[in-house]
Ligand SMILES: *[C@@H]1O[C@H](CO)[C@@H](O)[C@H](O)[C@H]1NC(C)=O
Ligand SMILES: *[C@@H]1O[C@H](CO)[C@@H](O)[C@H](O)[C@H]1NC(C)=O
Ligand SMILES: *[C@@H]1O[C@H](CO)[C@@H](O)[C@H](O)[C@H]1NC(C)=O
Ligand SMILES: *[C@@H]1O[C@H](CO)[C@@H](O)[C@H](O)[C@H]1NC(C)=O
Ligand SMILES: *[C@@H]1O[C@H](CO)[C@@H](O)[C@H](O)[C@H]1NC(C)=O
């Protein structure tokens with residue numbers, strides 16, 4: 001590495017330095033332009049990998065692929081509710097072992113960003129807060145409240161101490177170069193008044209006192225108390241300025257997609273997004289259309305395109321972080337941004353934000369460039385195009401889901417959810433009021449039974465009455481005297497009124513209401529105070545001539561959870577007393593039913609999914625491990641999707657929607673580590689009624705891969721999971737048309753396109769070569785010279 005000096009003294013010094021360097025601090029500072037790591041100004045590309053969203057077994061592959069995609073760092077939130085589900089009982093086992101996760105990040109040579117929060121939003125249940133926190137008397141979350149601040153400090157200190165003990169901070173030689181306290185508080189701070197202002201100051205002081213030796217960040221905190229660095233979250237952060245001009249501009253989240261929700265076609269609409277309701281009804285799948293999908297596969301061409309972007313920007317790292325910037329308006333919404341350093345070295349961005357006209361830009365001695373509408377070209381040295389955002393050269397992979405050939409249909413056994421106790425009004429707790437759901441359940445179950453009894457004397461008034469229930473959400477199922485009355489859910493996870501005709505008999509009548517939540521709100525001012533369940537009601541019976549009995553202050557019985565949950569029907573090993581019904585006629589469309597089937601793991605190493613099409617709403621487990629909530633019967637609306645997408649113009653969440661008329665999630669990932677070689681068990685709890693007939697296990701794989709590059713560029717193709725390229729379905733070097741899956745020859749092409757690509761790629765797991773006329777022979781058939789630059793288009797099978 002370093003040339004050794006001739007004097008032995010120098011050699012000794014270098015050796016001891018090298019030795020010390022193994023465990024010595026990395027210094028992280030910053031200026032207005034960038035982070036400075038060990039004195040070097042750096043542009044850091046960081047990717048978000050939330051450790052509990054995958055398995056420990058998946059981590060190395062994800063982290064390595066993140067690195068291969070050109071990232072310098074991995075960031076993750078810390079998930080308080082998972083680590084301290086019960087107060088002062090901590091869990092850092094399995095995929096909650098964040099220390100192990102960050103050690104792996106360090107082992108592959110990446111930095112890390114520790115986003116402690118501990119409020120994290122993250123489309124995570126209740127924003128990451130444990131429910132016991134909400135249920136503490138006198139507490140108010142995310143404001144100047146001593147009980148809350150004490151708990152936040154205890155948890156933050158716990159995480160920091162664990163990280164310090166493992167030498168995870170860069171100041172200790174570890175990977176963590178930045179840490180975050182709170183999260184997006186600036187977005188909602190105004191609702192907390194002066195208490196919010198003093199709270200955020202306290203957050204800063206509390207964090208600083210942790211003494212971690214690396215800078216702290218706060219995101220979306222426009223008035224971040226110094227020295228906290230304010231960072232940006234959004235699709236567009238170009239106009240963002242940190243409140244301290246001496247802080248660098250950083251995105252904590254530069255959104256590359258959006259997350260799906262149950263119900264609407266994706267991505268959801270903006271007004272709903274920013275409503276203060278926050279995020280119940282979020283699907284189990286959460287890959288955000290990111291460069292790595294939820295299975296850890298490359299999401300191509302996005303992964304490859306971003307890899308090239310990262311590499312292109314890195315070419316200018318030294319100049320961008322230590323140069324001066326000038327902008328030149330070239331007209332028609334085209335701008336040349338030039339960074340120049342003290343040595344006169346330059347690095348440029350040529351942007352065209354006109355959303356319908358391509359630009360043909362002549363930069364005198366620096367060359368001529370076609371900059372497509374709504375794109376940015378990166379010019380290394382200000383005179384060589386190294387990247388354009390709209391010119392996608394990287395491989396496209398068409399992912400397919402396949403069943404093993406001849407895999408048998410699943411054989412189902414079933415059992416009804418036992419409801420005898422709740423139909424008789426028997427619970428485990430009584431109160432003369434209608435209680436808030438999570439205050440009673442601590443969210444250990446989605447389900448809470450509310451039961452009461454009413455004496456009826458005059459059936460002429462009550463034989464055709466209305467049951468009226470006001471609920472704060474999210475779903476309700478009603479029974480009267482053990483008879484099912486009906487079911488309703490709210491579209492967006494909020495409050496609603498349920499009304500149904502019921503017939504009451506003389507004497508005592510038992511009203512049984514089952515309330516279910518579908519994930520708790522995670523975003524917005526005071527989101528934690530959003531009530532769930534039949535909190536406060538009212539629950540009324542309305543009889544003839546509007547005679548009304550208000551049951552809200554009746555004596556109500558409560559029962560948390562389902563009997564099937566208590567009996568752990570989801571576990572593979574049946575508990576004593578559980579006799580699954582084994583005859584072949586399992587019920588179809590029957591609410592409140594458990595189904596079970598045994599299956600063999602699909603062969604190979606590709607990621608496994610279970611296709612739950614045909615089911616209604618419920619939960620699924622494999623070998624006793626939860627794979628999520630499903631709501632497959634909820635089909636998104638039919639309008640507003642299109643096969644083609646004009647990406648130009650500012651991105652909005654209802655642009656280029658593709659998920660019309662389908663369930664928002666149909667396939668559920670079953671991590672390989674959940675599976676045994678021989679026998680496995682799938683258990684479903686079906687709440688509203690479904691048909692398991694079509695349920696099957698499949699693998700996800702890239703079968704068809706395509707790439708198209710212009711002459712002079714590098715063509716790269718690769719299969720995943722150790723497969724090799726078996727066939728070149730299409731190859732044309734000329735002016736081919738169409739898109740992956742449906743390419744067509746153009747008006748001219750090189751004669752030996754197909755054979756050249758076959759020779760380079762067949763039988764290999766990956767292949768790559770620079771596309772030149774020489775490589776393809778210069779003989780073009782029917783070539784028309786004015787048709788411009790030749791492109792090579794390839795479609796192959798893995
Ligand atoms: C930044 O530029 C200045 C000259 O303007 C130079 O002296 C200094 O070494 C450069 N710093 C880095 C980290 O390259
Ligand atoms: C029915 O009669 C009993 C006894 O007279 C009374 O306590 C109860 O309130 C009455 N119920 C209704 C619904 O009027
Ligand atoms: C019950 O009342 C509703 C309106 O309150 C009415 O539409 C319905 O026909 C009635 N049913 C019977 C059986 O009387
Ligand atoms: C739902 O809540 C909103 C806001 O608190 C309130 O205005 C509305 O009346 C409620 N609706 C029902 C059906 O309770
Ligand atoms: C009952 O109440 C409803 C709604 O308030 C009203 O429209 C209706 O006219 C009332 N009926 C009687 C018989 O009072």
Ligand SMILES: *[C@@H]1O[C@H](CO)[C@@H](O)[C@H](O)[C@H]1NC(C)=O
Nearest residue numbers: 579580581582583584585586
């Ligand atoms: C299936 O089993 C249940 C109880 O075990 C029984 O009641 C039912 O009649 C059986 N159905 C058939 C078609 O055998």
Ligand SMILES: *[C@@H]1O[C@H](CO)[C@@H](O)[C@H](O)[C@H]1NC(C)=O
Nearest residue numbers: 613614615690691692693694
């Ligand atoms: C099962 O799949 C078949 C064929 O795709 C389809 O026609 C049928 O509607 C599906 N049934 C259910 C219950 O999903």
